[in-house]
Amino acid sequence: MRVCIVGIDGYxxxxxxxxxxxxxxxxxxxxxxxxxxxxxxxxxxxITPIADMDERWKAHNEKWPDSFEDMLTIDISKDYKxxxxxxxxxxxxxxxHLGEQPSAPFSMIDVDHAVLTQHNNVIGTLRLLFAIKDVxxxxxxxxxxxxxxxxxxxxxxxxxxxxxxSIIIYPDGKNFRLDGLMFPRNGGSLYHNSKIQDTVNxxxxxxxxxxxxxxxxxGVVYGTxxxxxxxxxxxxxxxDCCEYFGTVMNRFIAQAIIGRPLTLYGKGxxxxxxxxxRDSMQCMTLLLENAPAPGEYRTVNQxxxxxxxxxxxxxxQQAGESLDLDVTIKNYTDPRVEREDHTYEVIHxxxxxxxxxxxxxxxxxxxSIFETLMPFRDRILAVGSSLHPKTRWSGEHRECEEIRxxxxxx
Amino acid sequence: MRVCIVGIDGYxxxxxxxxxxxxxxxxxxxxxxxxxxxxxxxxxxxITPIADMDERWKAHNEKWPDSFEDMLTIDISKDYKxxxxxxxxxxxxxxxHLGEQPSAPFSMIDVDHAVLTQHNNVIGTLRLLFAIKDVxxxxxxxxxxxxxxxxxxxxxxxxxxxxxxSIIIYPDGKNFRLDGLMFPRNGGSLYHNSKIQDTVNxxxxxxxxxxxxxxxxxGVVYGTxxxxxxxxxxxxxxxDCCEYFGTVMNRFIAQAIIGRPLTLYGKGxxxxxxxxxRDSMQCMTLLLENAPAPGEYRTVNQxxxxxxxxxxxxxxQQAGESLDLDVTIKNYTDPRVEREDHTYEVIHxxxxxxxxxxxxxxxxxxxSIFETLMPFRDRILAVGSSLHPKTRWSGEHRECEEIRxxxxxx
Numbered sequence: 092m093r094v095c096i097v098g099i100d101g102y103x104x105x106x107x108x109x110x111x112x113x114x115x116x117x118x119x120x121x122x123x124x125x126x127x128x129x130x131x132x133x134x135x136x137x138i139t140p141i142a143d144m145d146e147r148w149k150a151h152n153e154k155w156p157d158s159f160e161d162m163l164t165i166d167i168s169k170d171y172k173x174x175x176x177x178x179x180x181x182x183x184x185x186x187x188h189l190g191e192q193p194s195a196p197f198s199m200i201d202v203d204h205a206v207l208t209q210h211n212n213v214i215g216t217l218r219l220l221f222a223i224k225d226v227x228x229x230x231x232x233x234x235x236x237x238x239x240x241x242x243x244x245x246x247x248x249x250x251x252x253x254x255x256x257s258i259i260i261y262p263d264g265k266n267f268r269l270d271g272l273m274f275p276r277n278g279g280s281l282y283h284n285s286k287i288q289d290t291v292n293x294x295x296x297x298x299x300x301x302x303x304x305x306x307x308x309x310g311v312v313y314g315t316x317x318x319x320x321x322x323x324x325x326x327x328x329x330x331d332c333c334e335y336f337g338t339v340m341n342r343f344i345a346q347a348i349i350g351r352p353l354t355l356y357g358k359g360x361x362x363x364x365x366x367x368x369r370d371s372m373q374c375m376t377l378l379l380e381n382a383p384a385p386g387e388y389r390t391v392n393q394x395x396x397x398x399x400x401x402x403x404x405x406x407x408q409q410a411g412e413s414l415d416l417d418v419t420i421k422n423y424t425d426p427r428v429e430r431e432d433h434t435y436e437v438i439h440x441x442x443x444x445x446x447x448x449x450x451x452x453x454x455x456x457x458x459s460i461f462e463t464l465m466p467f468r469d470r471i472l473a474v475g476s477s478l479h480p481k482t483r484w485s486g487e488h489r490e491c492e493e494i495r496x497x498x499x500x501x
Numbered sequence: 502m503r504v505c506i507v508g509i510d511g512y513x514x515x516x517x518x519x520x521x522x523x524x525x526x527x528x529x530x531x532x533x534x535x536x537x538x539x540x541x542x543x544x545x546x547x548i549t550p551i552a553d554m555d556e557r558w559k560a561h562n563e564k565w566p567d568s569f570e571d572m573l574t575i576d577i578s579k580d581y582k583x584x585x586x587x588x589x590x591x592x593x594x595x596x597x598h599l600g601e602q603p604s605a606p607f608s609m610i611d612v613d614h615a616v617l618t619q620h621n622n623v624i625g626t627l628r629l630l631f632a633i634k635d636v637x638x639x640x641x642x643x644x645x646x647x648x649x650x651x652x653x654x655x656x657x658x659x660x661x662x663x664x665x666x667s668i669i670i671y672p673d674g675k676n677f678r679l680d681g682l683m684f685p686r687n688g689g690s691l692y693h694n695s696k697i698q699d700t701v702n703x704x705x706x707x708x709x710x711x712x713x714x715x716x717x718x719x720g721v722v723y724g725t726x727x728x729x730x731x732x733x734x735x736x737x738x739x740x741d742c743c744e745y746f747g748t749v750m751n752r753f754i755a756q757a758i759i760g761r762p763l764t765l766y767g768k769g770x771x772x773x774x775x776x777x778x779r780d781s782m783q784c785m786t787l788l789l790e791n792a793p794a795p796g797e798y799r800t801v802n803q804x805x806x807x808x809x810x811x812x813x814x815x816x817x818q819q820a821g822e823s824l825d826l827d828v829t830i831k832n833y834t835d836p837r838v839e840r841e842d843h844t845y846e847v848i849h850x851x852x853x854x855x856x857x858x859x860x861x862x863x864x865x866x867x868x869s870i871f872e873t874l875m876p877f878r879d880r881i882l883a884v885g886s887s888l889h890p891k892t893r894w895s896g897e898h899r900e901c902e903e904i905r906x907x908x909x910x911x
Contacts, residue, residue: 171612202581202631206624213623213698214616217691221612224896246669246677254672259656259679262666267656269669273685278701281627288623288698291688299838299894428709484709486634 092379093160095119095183095230097167097219098190100144101126103235103312103371106328107187109319110372111379112151112158119160119181121167121174121190125211126329126336129197134477135333138345138467139315142325150325168215171222179226185379187233188219191289195239195280196426196482197335205281212285213292220296231382232304233375234293236286238364238392238437240308242277243429247436249274251306251390254438279429280484290390297388304387305378309371310364310394310437313340314456315463317369328368330464333477340365340403344460345471346478347411347418353404354480356491357425360401362435364394367456370449377445392439395449410457414465423491426483502789503570505529505593505640507577507629508600510554511536513645513722513781516738517597519729520782521789522561522568529570529591531577531584531600535621536739536746539607544887545743548755548877549725552735560735578625581632589636595789596637598629598644601699605649605690606836606892607745615691622695623702630706641792642714643785644703646696648774648802648847650718652687653839657846659684661716661800664848689839690894700800707798714797715788719781720774720804720847723750724866725873727779738778740874743887750775750813754870755881756888757821757828764890766901767835769811772845774804777866780859787855802849805859820867824875833901836893 094111098104099120108118122144130136142150144162152159160181165173167190178186191212192198198208216234223230241248253269260266273294278284289306296302320326331337332345343353366374374393383389404420411418425431451459464471480491504521508514509530518528532554540546552560554572562569570591575583577600588596601622602608608618626644633640651658663679670676683704688694699716706712730736741747742755753763776784784803793799814830821828835841861869874881890901 202628205627205631209627209702210620210624214620217615217619218612221615244682246679246682247671247675253669253685256672258670259663260668260670261657262664265657269656272654272656273687275663275683275685276701277683278705281702281705284698284701284705287701288694291686291694291697292619292691295688295691295694300896486710 092184093117093181094379095121095178095181095186097121097186097188099162100124101189102329104189105147106317106368106372107375108151109326110317110376112155113319114376116158117160118158119183120162121165121177123164123166129192130331130333130336133197133333133335135331135336135474136470137329138332138464138470139327139330141327141329146325150323154323167218168211171218174218175222175226178222182227183230185231185233185382186223187375188216189235190215191235192282194335195282198280198282199484200482208282209285209288213288216289217292220292220302223302224296224300228300228302229385231379232293232302233378234289234304234306236290236306236308237283238308238310238394239279239283240276240287240290241274242279243433243435244275244277245434247438248392249438250392250441279427294388297386301386303383303385305383305389305391308390308392310366311338311340312366312368312371313338313460314368315460317372332471333474334480334482337478339363339400342478343404343407344457344464347407347416348461348464348468349471349475350417351475351478352419352421353407355400355404355420355422356427356480357422357431359422360399360432361429362397362399362433364392364397364437366393366395367450370395373450374442374447377442377447381445391441392437393442394437394439397435397437406454406457410454410461414461422494423480424494426480426491428484502595503527503591503593504789505531505588505591505596507531507596507598509572510534511599512739514599515557516727516778516782517785518561519736520727520786522565523729524786526568527570528568529593530572531575531587533574533576539602540741540743540746543607543743543745545741545746545884546880547739548742548874548880549737549740551737551739556735560733564733577628578621581628584628585632585636588632592637593640595641595643595792596633597785598626598642600625601645602692604745605692608690608692609894610892618692619695619698623698626699627702630702630712633712634706634710638710638712639795641789642703642712643788644699644714644716646700646716646718647693648718648720648804649689649693650686650697650700651684652689653843653845654685654687655844657848658802659848660802660851689837704798707796711796713793713795715793715799715801718800718802720776721748721750722776722778722781723748724778725870727782742881743884744890744892747888749773749810752888753814753817754867754874757817757826758871758874758878759881759885760827761885761888762829762831763814763817765810765814765830765832766837766890767832767841769832770842771810771839772807772843773810774802774807774847776803776805777860780805783860784852784857787852787857791855801851802847803852804847804849807845807847816863816867820864820871824871832904833890834904836890836901838894
């Protein structure tokens with residue numbers, strides 16, 4: 092299969108370029124290299140020392156000599172003509188769109204970061220949809236959304252729409268089937284909103300233009316490794332742990348390594364869907380190899396399972412202690428406006444039905460991340476101050492204070 | 502009340518500036534004057550010969566000497582600093598946001614018009630939200646959405662969220678209350694999607710920043726006059742009838758006046774909520790005078806009633822014939838992707854509860870529009886070719902062909 096990865100320089104993008112190459116697929120890529128710039132701007136860096144794109148492709152070519160097709164450095168939210176020409180020449184069977192600003196706190200820093208996020212994400216995807224319509228309408232668009240589009244409702248979260256056969260009863264007693272109607276969205280940040288804004292565009296582009304798309308409502312990804320990197324340091328993907336680009340599990344492990352408290356926000360009983368990097372690769376590959384029909388807009392909830400964030404912190408603490416680290420867990424003022432203790436049920440049948448099976452236990456994966464990162468302790472220390480939350484949803488920028496500090500002492 | 506109208510040069514914006522002034526409110530305004538430019542670009546023009554903004558304010562000041570505060574020419578999607586300074590100085594009690602690209606077909610012309618629409622609307626509103634948060638957080642944001650955000654579902658359309666007390670029964674038999682969950686959105690164009698994209702931002706800004714906002718899901722507005730214009734031609738508002746900016750009823754009447762067939766799309770039994778211009782003014786004023794509490798995001802469905810488009814065409818035909826016009830109705834290939842015959846029920850209790858009462862019968866309003874426009878027959882003829890649909894949702898640009906031509910001969 093000919094796959095074009097938009098955002099190929101990113102955490103997921105580069106991993107997928109290796110994972111798919113190992114399975115015999117041809118890879119082309121697009122990136123504007125903003126992720127490296129944004130992370131530097133907020134005082135972070137990739138803890139894994141990643142190669143530049145030239146070196147990455149060199150290593151990729153050595154390992155998978157027949158895979159690389161072409162690579163273009165462009166901003167898809169701005170340069171439509173270049174995007175159009177690239178896709179026209181490539182004629183990909185699938186386009187994986189990972190080229191978005193992926194951080195909730197980054198989108199909440201100030202008006203400029205909010206505008207950057209929604210412009211980059213929404214207008215980028217919009218131009219991509221037009222380009223697909225115009226030059227490769229049969230290509231499958233595999234688009235990264237987020238499970239965070241759905242918020243934390245008191246009802247089980249469906250995959251995209253309400254389940255067929257669901258019934259609504261209005262207060263006046265009238266009842267109706269809900270088939271085909273969108274499951275309610277409720278974004279937790281302007282970043283999450285940008286993904287909802289994408290969703291409504293991608294969905295309708297399939298209706299209007301007979302495009303085919305899979306919209307991934309992905310849980311929080313964690314991990315450093317996939318088997319395909321092994322043996323070549325030039326192939327390893329980036330790993331962030333700052334408050335902006337470090338996802339919760341990755342940040343916890345980085346904090347444990349440098350002896351800082353794991354930062355729970357508020358009560359710390361937020362529930363989230365999680366998925367290891369290697370499982371995310373498995374799922375995306377399954378979705379690519381099982382494309383929807385032309386005109387079909389398919390939504391999948393992509394997660395291994397749902398976890399309580401305190402439960403995660405305790406798992407990280409346990410793994411850290413088995414490696415002779417002294418790991419504390421502390422609760423801080425929640426910088427976000429969110430529910431801090433709630434029920435959370437996520438229906439995720441589509442990927443199981445396609446054959447997704449979790450690769451490893453979470454405990455083994457956590458241990459493996461510790462092992463990969465321990466040699467880079469100095470690099471984590473170097474960006475240590477970027478790990479602590481200070482971007483508040485209120486617009487204020489001030490370090491979040493510790494609360495109820497004794498609760499989690501073990 | 503001190504009211505700042507964003508998009509004050511538009512069809513609704515200028516009408517509201519007069520309507521509110523008559524009721525003793527102070528008016529300031531912001532506009533980038535894009536509407537005049539966009540209409541000229543697509544070969545249309547305001548059929549009513551509207552004055553330029555200087556002349557408008559001159560007439561406004563003569564009639565309501567104490568109302569005018571200030572006016573700023575800026576693009577709120579671009580110039581944040583100017584917006585911020587203006588609001589800081591004005592300290593409005595309410596901001597009415599009508600400053601968006603309002604046409605569905607315009608948004609579907611091509612990628613550039615799609616990007617223009619979503620950037621202008623979504624980023625403009627986003628910057629406005631930040632500006633309100635930063636300098637006038639207690640101001641009530643009255644924001645124009647569209648009933649078209651909801652699509653044409655088979656269930657009664659609620660006001661924003663599902664009604665409290667509604668129950669969902671999942672296919673496995675489990676049931677839950679739907680209180681507080683968003684009614685499913687389903688936009689009919691990239692313009693409609695931009696309004697959904699706004700909705701998710703405005704809603705969350707109220708949650709995060711304790712802002713107060715009313716989001717108007719407005720039906721199709723029609724009409725030329727409000728009593729406040731009478732006696733001064735410099736005060737009259739714009740009237741469009743081209744395929745892009747002419748709403749269905751306004752376009753029908755213009756077609757009737759120049760002897761062209763009224764253009765029904767497809768089967769012609771689309772149902773829409775409609776509201777006369779004067780009732781729209783009444784409703785917006787009621788909403789301004791009954792602001793939501795800080796932190797509240799209120800959604801209202803703003804319409805007089807639901808009509809079948811064929812029913813509307815027949816009303817226009819009848820009114821035209823009573824004025825000795827020969828009015829034909831024809832069906833054309835639908836340029837849109839939409840349901841052409843469907844049920845449509847819209848709950849609209851909030852405005853009735855606040856005291857909204859329709860001002861006139863639709864027949865009287867239609868007659869009054871004919872009378873206002875008949876003297877401008879030559880102006881309609883001058884833009885005659887812009888009335889016929891040619892922008893298709895497929896991306897093709899070609900005049901829509903007549904279908905089943907004998908069906909509506911009377």
